[in-house]
Amino acid sequence: MIEAMLPLLKPSPYGGRIVNVSSRLGRANGRRNKIGDAILREQLLTDDCLSEELIDGMVTKFLEQVKQNSWSSIEWPQMYTDYSISKLAVNVYTRLMAKRLADRSEGQKIYINCFCPGWVKTAMTDWEGNISAEEGADTGVWLALLPHLKSSRTEMCSHFL
Numbered sequence: 001m002i003e004a005m006l007p008l009l010k011p012s013p014y015g016g017r018i019v020n021v022s023s024r025l026g027r028a029n030g031r032r033n034k035i036g037d038a039i040l041r042e043q044l045l046t047d048d049c050l051s052e053e054l055i056d057g058m059v060t061k062f063l064e065q066v067k068q069n070s071w072s073s074i075e076w077p078q079m080y081t082d083y084s085i086s087k088l089a090v091n092v093y094t095r096l097m098a099k100r101l102a103d104r105s106e107g108q109k110i111y112i113n114c115f116c117p118g119w120v121k122t123a124m125t126d127w128e129g130n131i132s133a134e135e136g137a138d139t140g141v142w143l144a145l146l147p148h149l150k151s152s153r154t155e156m157c158s159h160f161l
């Protein structure tokens with residue numbers, strides 16, 4: 001979807017903004033919920049190794065293992081494994097795109113970020129979060145309105161980090 005939307009992002013002196021809603025559960029090297037495969041983890045954390053093929057390969061491998069009922073939580077994030085892998089893919093894809101978009105010239109710049117809204121009272125959490133939807137949205141709004149910077153960069157922003 002991002003590839004399809006890029007040409008539609010109108011050039012402006014302030015640059016375009018892409019904000020992906022992610023989760024702290026998808027951190028590649030989270031303290032309590034990291035991906036178990038150390039080699040893959042290292043690749044995902046190394047900007048020069050990041051590629052669509054690496055990210056797709058990770059997701060495809062997990063889906064294949066689920067189909068075959070052979071997946072193990074030793075290799076993958078331990079908590080909410082499927083959700084965490086989907087958010088891990090969002091996080092690393094955001095970093096990959098940030099690197100690609102960084103070379104754009106003035107007037108063509110696009111800033112891409114992802115963030116964790118926190119644990120929010122929504123249908124997804126059965127309204128059990130500890131903050132309101134409005135509070136969960138504030139980091140996303142802040143990222144969408146980021147001021148123009150001299151160089152593009154990515155941040156993983158979170159109420160928890």
Ligand SMILES: NC(=O)c1ccc[n+]([C@@H]2O[C@H](COP(=O)([O-])OP(=O)(O)OC[C@H]3O[C@@H](n4cnc5c(N)ncnc54)[C@H](OP(=O)(O)O)[C@@H]3O)[C@@H](O)[C@H]2O)c1
Nearest residue numbers: 021022023024116117118119120121122123124125129136
């Ligand atoms: N809530 C949290 O604590 C929390 C924490 C971390 C990250 N997040 C992330 O925040 C984002 C929003 O979550 P939420 O808590 O607001 O969840 P939510 O209350 O369940 O809302 C999800 C929204 O996504 C829409 N949706 C789901 N599948 C879709 C599809 N295939 N195509 C188009 N729209 C679709 C739903 O539309 P309908 O209403 O029409 O079904 C709904 O409006 C998600 O990316 C979630 O992973 C949430």
